[in-house]
Amino acid sequence: MIEVILGVLLLAAGGFLQTGAADHVPLATLVLPFRSLAVSLLCGAGLVLLMHGSYRRLRDSGRRDRHLVRSSGLAIVTLALAAAAVLLPAVIVSTLNFMKAGGFPVGYYMAAQGSLIVLVILAFVHARRQDTLDLEEGAAEDQGSGWSVVDR
Amino acid sequence: MSSTDSEGADLALNLGKIYNLYACMLLAFIVMLALAEELGTPRGTVAALIIAAPLLATVIAGLMSRTSNTEHFFAAGRIVPPFCNGLAIAAAGLPAVWFLVLPGLVYQMGYDGLAFPLGLLFGLLIGLVLIVPYIRKSGAATVPEFLGLRYGAGVRVLAALVILAAFLPLLAAALQSASSTAAGVLGLDASLAVAAMAAILLLTVVPGGMKGATWAGVGQGMVLITACLIPIAYWGAKTHGWLPAQLGYGAALPEISSLELTLIEKKLADVQTFKPHLKPFLQLDQMGFLAILLAVAFAAASMPHILQRSLTSRSVSAARFSHAWAALLLLLVLVSAPAVAALAKLEIYALIARPVPMAELPAWMAAPSRQGALSVHGVSLKLAGETVEALRAGAQDPAAVGRHMSDRPVAVREAWGALKDPVRAALVEGAKVLQANQAGDPWEVFRASVLPPVAAAAGNKTGLLTQAGLAVTPGAVMMMVPGMAEMPETVGALIPAGEITAALALAAALLVAMSSAIGGDLLAPLGGSGAPVQRRLWTSRVLMVILLGAAAALALESPPALADAAHWSASLIAAALFPALVLGIWSKRANGWGALAAMLVAAGLCVLYLIGTRFFAVEFYTASPQLSNASESAARRFGDLMTQWAAANSDTKAALWASLEDLARGTAIKPGLANWFGLPAAAAAAAAVPIGFGVLMIVSRLTPAPSAARQAFAGALRKPGGPLPAAEAASGRPVAGASA
Secondary structure (H helix, E strand, O other): OOOHHHHHHHHHHHHHHHHOOOOHHHHHHHHHHHHHHHHHHHHHHHHHHHHHHHHHHHHHHOOOHHHHHHHHHHHHHHHHHHHHHHHHHOOOOHHHOOOEEEOOOHHHHHHHHHHHHHHHHHHHHHHHHHHHHHHHHOOOOOOOOOOOOOOO | OOOHHHHHHHHHHHHHHHHHHHHHHHHHHHHHHHHHHHHOOOOHHHHHEEEEEHHHHHHHHHHOOOOHHHHHHHHHHHOEEEHHHHHHHHHHHOHHHHHHHHHHHHHHHHHHHHHHHHHHHHHHHHHHOOOOHHHHHHOOOOOOHHHHHHOOOOHHHHHHHHHHHHHHHHHHHHHHHHHOOOOOOOOOOHHHHHHHHHHHHHHOOOOOHHHHHHHHHHHHHHHHHHHHHHHHHHHHHHHHHOOOOOHHHHHHHHHHHHHHHHHHHOOOOOOOOOOOOOOOOOOOHHHHHHHHHHHHHHHHHOOOHHHHHHHEEEHHHHHHHHHHHHHHHHHHHHHHHHHHHHHHHHHHHHHHHHHHHHHOOHHHHHHHHHHOOEEOEEEOOHHHHHHHHHOOOOOOOOOHHHHHHHOOOOOHHHHHOOOOOOHHHHHHHHHHHHHHHOOOOOOHHHHHHHHHHHHHHOOOOOOEOOOEEEOOOOHHHHHHHHHHHHOOOHHHHHHHHHHHHHHHHHHHHHHHHHHHHHHHHHHHHHHHHOOOEEEEHHHHHHHHHHHHHHHHHHHHHHHHHHHHHHHHHHHHHHHHHHHHHHHHHHHHOOHHHHHHHHHHHHHHHHHHHHHHHHOOHHHHHHHHHHHHOOOOHHHHHHHHHHHHHHHHHHHHHHHHHHHHHHHOOOOOOOOOOEEEEEOOOHHHHHHHHHHHHHHHHHHHHHHHHOOOHHHHHHHOOOOOOOOOOOHHHHOOOOOOOOOO
């Protein structure tokens, strides 16, 4: 658990440093000349700690409950993909804007439509996958999937 | 559970038929009206019919959902199928104001305005994955009830109070939005419009509670989607020949960029203040963009009225799919907003680049100018009209007019106050001309005789409309679209109809959430679990009337702070509820003390930041200058002004204080000097939520663990099927069984 928290804090620190929000804090000015290097180190270390910590936690709790592990895994994957689809294009938007598709600069397109479409697809895929998972692990409800469109 | 459902069973069997019928009738109605308009029906009648029809359908749905069964009144019988629920969620989940304002935001802010729709859908997904299915399993009917089951009665009461505090302004804002749109389009008196909207809401929600709100909401969702798609499809097809305008408007973007260059070359745009449409991070910096995105996401994931809708689904799996369908439907709405903004910008920039002299401003500018939403060099037709009133009351010179203005509503006062003296003088002269020409069309006289001198006084000697001189409020862009695109009234009136419907859907959902919060979560535990069923129903109904009355009074008053209500409420809800909800489901160790602490600390910080940076900006900055992202020069300027203020005598003190305030305070999205790490006020939740998580975890570890029963309850939430062990009956109500 400590690992997870530490990982998140390091990632946040890296993010802070990257966006220049903390430039006036005295500690940060020491690091400024090596900003990219520092950001990569912080984010990399944070990511590693986060993943290892999550894996450890899941493995420990998974000794008792497969359904829990698989659901948590699915939730993490979905959220990670969603975050990537939303936050990544926003971070590198200026670079993306050099490419054009159908008149749209790609960076702008991602924010206006692309990320949104990915989110909707993820929503449906997640719901279906979770239903299948529940069925496989014997945790499903008697009524079955909610996938039927209107009513019976 | 099935004994309650003779009501429900009939409805469930007929749902498909009912809503297919409704959809067909809606389309047939629109076609008929289009024909009638061709044959000569006056525009006013067409507009009135298009707006009234969905409202009538809403009222009918509400009345037909009359019920005396608590299961239905509070949770719509839990029979709502996913697609229908998705429609209802979409209708209530789109903050009503966004339908009008989002295109305007993207128009003004370009890329930066997209943080809001991105945040909304991201939040919906987060809610779907982390929160929705699990609270459905708990069998609760409202969010505070769930929190009570998981954490205890104290948290339940606090959550209900938070909901009350956050939702009342939001309800008032939604009511005001609906009534001002109706008043503007139909020419009604403002108070009459508010009363009419309130009456419609009452008829929708009082007979059937959540049931009425849900079924009306499905219809409202359909109207919303129609209102979104048809007008813009018409516009896209007409001007550029694309049918899916949302995909085709990419071709317009390079045209906008080249028009921007033309405007700069011809000196029709002020290079220093000009903002290219596609360039990101001009209004918000990158961190501000991400912060606002996250804040909106946290709010969307934990909004009680949306979560309450998913609690009415048939099953856990259905709850997931309802959210997914809502995301799809909202996608259609949110994707249209930038398209509208791009088309509008194309139209307006092409107009300015022509170039166009003031005396020949197009007719579609008349209506927004009359409402004060469109101004040239700060002067709108509404302001000119107010000046004429002042002249009639006997004022002769700008100073006297200024004194008259100080009695007028805030918007007018601010508009007058923003003008510089030469412009005021020119306006007064122009108003005299307007007064003399009573017979003519005010708009004609305005653009020919009032605007040119005003523009000259403001520094624009060319007599042409410039980009810098034109100012449009965000809400006005969408309202200008029917005029700009020369749409037939049938198509054009769909836009205000969509807005009013969305506002009423939101208002209904909020009203149900608030009345359940007071009736079910605050009063019921006090009254004991033995309260007879009928009394609970009638308590809720009476509460709805009282709350609606309060909101209507607020809407009539219309204080300017109401516009901020949206992001204040969202921040408060996100900060208070998101950590408690997520950790309640995903961590067995989280306990009541932790939840209470997290809610108080996070919400408290949020409120501190919001109120501090808005109302006490100078004190806020001086208390914590090290945390602010103010630049060296700005800080020095502030320091100088501060010393001047301290040394000044009482005459100039007030003026100096005002300039200090100006420096320190920013807007909701762009902070002034008073801030912590450059966080915009609208994004306060983005920082408060992680802090809430931390506090919850720490305090939970430091205090005794939850009881074994509660921990088992938390564990069982994660499995859709399977039994739900009863948590302690601290909430005073028997726990519902597993989803039935």
